[in-house]
Amino acid sequence: MSNILHPICFYEGKCFTGRKLEICGDCDNFQDRGFMNRVNSIRVESGAFVCFDHPDFKGQQYMLEHGDYPEFQRWNAHNDHMGSCRPIRMHGEHYRMELFEGADFADQCVEVCDDVPFLQGRGLTKNCINSLKVYGDGAWVLYEEPNFRGRMYIVERGDYSSHVEWQAQNPNIQSIRRVVNYF
DSSP states (O other): OOOOOOOEEEEEETTTEEEEEEESSOBSOGGGGTOOSBOOEEEEEEEEEEEEEETTTEEEEEEEEEEEESSGGGGTOSSSBOOEEEEOOOOSSOEEEEEESSGGGOSOEEEESSOBSOGGGGTOSSSBOOEEEEEESOOEEEEEETTTEEEEEEEOSEEESSGGGGTOSSOBOOEEEEOOOOO
C-alpha cells in the first residue's frame, strides 16, 4: 500500500458501502478507472472538490467540502450519476470578484469580497451576471437562487467573459459564496 493521500472517496452504495474509488487529483472519467458512474455516498478527507455528473468535467456541478455525504441528496443531487471530479485550487485567503451584468465585462459592475446571499441587495438591477473577474486566491460558488440554493457553478481565478465559460445555460445568478473549508 502506498503512502499517497486520497482525499476523496466515492462509493457505489449508500453509507460508504459497495465498491470504492479513491481520487486525489483530477479524474476526467470514472469509467476509465473501472468505476461506473453510480455514486451514492462520498467521503472528502481534505480539501474541496468540484464533481460533475458527466465525464470530462461536464454537466451539473457539485461542490463537496471536507466531510461525509452518506447519500446523494446530501450534495443536493437528484440522482446518483457522477462522472468526473477535480480539486478546487485554493492558494490562500484573499477573495475578490467583480460581477458584470453585461457580457464582455460591460454594463453595471459590483465588486464583492465576501458571501452575498442576495446579489440584487448589493445594487444589481437584474438577476443576470453575464461576465465576471475572479481575483485573489480563493474559489467561489455561484448559485442560481438566493440564499445559496439551486444549481451551482464553481469559478476560480480568471476572467469569464460569458456565463457559458462557467458552464451555465443561462446568466441567472442570485447568490455567491466563498469556498473557505479546505482542510
